[in-house]
Amino acid sequence: MHRYSGVMARWQSDAQARLEDAALELFAERGFEAVSAAEIAGRAGLSKATFFRHFPDKPEVLFWGQDLLANTFRQAIADGAAGASPLELVRAAVLAVDPVFDADRHRHAATRQRLIASSATLHERAVLKRAALAQTMTKALQARGVAAGTAELAGLAGTAAFGAAYERWAASPTYRGFAGFARRELDRTARAAASLS
Numbered sequence: 001m002h003r004y005s006g007v008m009a010r011w012q013s014d015a016q017a018r019l020e021d022a023a024l025e026l027f028a029e030r031g032f033e034a035v036s037a038a039e040i041a042g043r044a045g046l047s048k049a050t051f052f053r054h055f056p057d058k059p060e061v062l063f064w065g066q067d068l069l070a071n072t073f074r075q076a077i078a079d080g081a082a083g084a085s086p087l088e089l090v091r092a093a094v095l096a097v098d099p100v101f102d103a104d105r106h107r108h109a110a111t112r113q114r115l116i117a118s119s120a121t122l123h124e125r126a127v128l129k130r131a132a133l134a135q136t137m138t139k140a141l142q143a144r145g146v147a148a149g150t151a152e153l154a155g156l157a158g159t160a161a162f163g164a165a166y167e168r169w170a171a172s173p174t175y176r177g178f179a180g181f182a183r184r185e186l187d188r189t190a191r192a193a194a195s196l197s
Helices: 014-030 037-044 048-054 058-063 066-078 086-096 103-118 120-143 148-171 178-195
Strands: none
Touching (some): 014 037, 037 058, 058 120, 086 148, 086 178
16 A cells, blocks of 8 residues: 655655654554654564664654655745746645645644654654744745845745644644644634734
8 A cells, every 4th residue: 555645745654654654653552752663563563674764763653754855835926927926926835735745644633743742752752843843934035036034934924824724724623624724724824914014
């Protein structure tokens, strides 16, 4: 079985999916800190070496899609309409990741969020990952000629909207597309930005 995100031709292998499922089960049962990479691999019926071929460390099991998000943000901004404002480009980038957040990802999203909230290690990793996404947007905007300060503010605003949309999407008890959550948060961000002028 393969899972396809629908964006940028990114496949998740069967082994990677099994490791992710096993990790989330074990983390939910015993807590993040009490589970080792070897135990995750064992639950998945794989070797510890296989775990480390797919993930550089244990926390990364919960963040494996980061490169996919960054690449999608970067490409959407690069492909944005000529003359689009920085906020319009950021909006396009956030909406472009909608296919990544399919029903299969939603199945583990609430558990993932609870785990991150319960672990200082995971919370710190999430903050660093979010900052990296903001940097990706900022650099992509600068590559289009947006001034550094404006690009940084737009990247931070876009990442904040993305994060708020993800949290609401993950907390939804039933699967609904990510784009609706993203549009609401992006609209709120645009209204807030307009009120500053």
